[in-house]
Amino acid sequence: MTEADRTETDRTSGETIDRTSRETINKTTKDKIDKNASRPLVRQAPIRLAMLGMVDGNGHPYSWSAIFNGYDPEEMKRCPFPGIPAYLDKKSKHSLRIGGAQVTHIWTDDPEDAVRVAKASLIPNVASRPEDVIGKVDAVIVATDKGHEHVERCRPFVEAGIPVFVDKPLVDNEHDLRTFASWIGQGKPILSSSSMRYSKEFAPYRKSTHNLGKVRFATITTPKSWERYGIHALEAIYPIFGPGFVSVRNTGTAERNVVHIKHVSGADIVVAAHADMYGSFGLLQLCGTAEHAFVPFQDTFYSFKAQLQSFIDYLRTGIRPFPFSETAELMKMIIAGIRSREQDGREIALSEIGPDLHDLQEGKRCRK
Template sequence: MSNLKLGIIGLSEGNGHPYSWSAICNGYDVQAMDKCEFPTIPRYLSERRWPDDQIEGVKVTHIWTEDRSVSERVAAASLIPNIVDSSIDMIGAVDGILLARDDAEQHFRFAAPFLRAGLPVYIDKPFALSLQEASRLMATRTFQGQIYSCSALRYAKELSLTASELAAIGMVRHIIATVPKDWDRYAIHALEPALMLIPDRGRAVAFRKSSIGRASSLAVEYASGACLTIHALGAVAAPISLKVIGHAGWRELVFQDSFSAFKSALETFKTSIEMRQSPISDDFLLEVAELLEAGR
C-alpha cells in the first residue's frame, strides 16, 4: 500500500507545528532543523530514534505558507519535496491537509477550499473560538468525517489516569488546570484532557469568567456536580498541568512529552482519512468551542 500524501499549511506566529508535524511523518535534516526558530523542536526530535520513531504509511509531500522563504526553511528541515505558490495547488496532489496554524480566526479562510474539494482536513487547535465559527466550519464539510481537530494533549499519557488511579482518588469532583500564555491558543491544551477525565459530567450548568492582569480564568459547573477551573496565566514559565481532585484523594498531572502527543494525534488523523470518519464528535468540538468562547 502506498503512503498517504499530506499537504501542510502554516505558519502562524509562535507555532512551529509545520516543522514538528512534518518531521514526525518524514524524518528530518539535523543541520537544517537546528536553524529552526523554535529551539524546543530540534531538542525533542534529537531524543528519538530515526527512522524508527516516525509514522509509517504517511508523508508530508507539499507545503504552503504565506512567505515562500518560510516554506523553504520548513521544507529543508522536514524533508518536504514540494513547495507550492498557492495553497489550492495542493488539491488533487494530496490525500489530506494539515492546517498547522493556531490562529483560529483564520481557520475558515484556509480550510474552506479543501473542505469544499472533499479533502480531509486536520485543523490545528483551537478548532474555533465560538459556536458560530465552529458551526460555519462544520457546515462546509462534504462528508461527516472530513474534519479532524484537537489539542494533541488529549493523547498525552501523562495527562490521563488509569482505572486503578481513578479508583484510588474516587469520583472526580474538581479539576484545576493551568496553562501558560494566552487563553485563545492555550486553554484548549488543558481543557481537552480535563474533559476526558470527567466523561459523565453532563451539560455545563454555570460559568464564571474572571481575569487579573494578563491571566484569564474560567470556572465551570456540570450537571453531575463536577467542576472544572482553567487558568491561562499569560507570559509565565508555567507548565501545562491538571490537579485532579476526587472525594478520596488527588493527583497532579504535568505535560512533558510533545513528540508522543503529536505523533498520536497524527496517527489518528491518518486512520480517520482511511476510515473517512473522525473519532472526535461534533458534540465535543462544539462543547469545547462553547467553553473557549465563554472564557474569552
C-alpha cells in the same frame, strides 16, 4: 470524574448502569455502526499530505512534518523554536516517524518560512498558494492555531472534498462553529484536536478515577492566551470528565485568564491561562473524596505523534477517533470564556451558544 458520573439511573427502567459497562455497550454499538457505514477516506499509499500555514509562536510545520518525513539535523538546528530539535533529537529514526504517510507539499504565510521548513523536514514541494495542492495531495493539515482564521483557511479544501486536519482550536467564535458544524452535517471529513487529548501522563485518569473517589475539584494550567492555548487545558480534562460541561465564568483578563467551569457531575474545574507562565504548562490536579492526584504533562513528542496518528487512522478507516460533538462542546467552552471575560465575568451557559450538541452528527445537517 465523580461517582455520579460513573453511574447513572436509566430513566426507563430504574436500572443502575456502571459507566464502564455503559461505555463498552456504546462503543460496541458505535463500532458496528461505523464499520457498516464508514469506508476509507484515502486508499493511496503512502498518503500524501500538505502542511499549510504558519503563524507567530507556532512551530508545528517543522515538528509535525518531521514526524512524518524525518528531518535534516543540520537544517533543523536553524529552526526558530529550539524546543523542537531538542525533543526530536532524543528519538531514534525508528521511533520518530509515522509510517504510510508523507508530507509532500508545504505552503506558509511567509514564503521564506516554507523554504526553511522544507529543508529541515525533507518536504519535496513548496507551493505558491495553498490551493495549488488540490489534486496533488490526499489530505491537508492546517497547522495554525488562530481559530478565527480557520474557516477561510479550510474552505477551499472542504469544498473540494479533501480531508482536513485543523490545529487547535478549531474556532473561537460562534459563527465559525456553526459553519464547521454545517460542513460536518454535510459529511465533510474534518478533524481537529489538541495534542493534550493524547497525553500519556493523563492516560490513567482518562481510563478511571475510581481510586480518587468522587472528584470534586480539578485545576490545570497553560501559558499564552485563552484564545489559542486554553484548548490545551480543556482537551486535557475533557476525556477525564466526559461530555456534560454546563457553564463557564472567566474572571480574569486577556493576559491572566482565570476560568471556572462547571460540569454536570457537580465537579468544579479551574483553568489558569497566564500569558507568561511557560514554566507551568499542563499541570493537572484532581481532588477527590478519597485521594488526590497531581500530574505534570511532560512528553510533547508522544502527544503530537499520537494526535497525528489518529488523523492517519481516520483517513484509512473513515472512522472518527471521537465524535464532532466533543469538539463542538470544547469550542463552546472557548467561546464562553471569551464572552464571559468581555462581559465582566458573567457566568455563560454553554446552552447560550449554538448549535445544539444533540444535532451534531456526521452526515446530518444541523439546525441553524
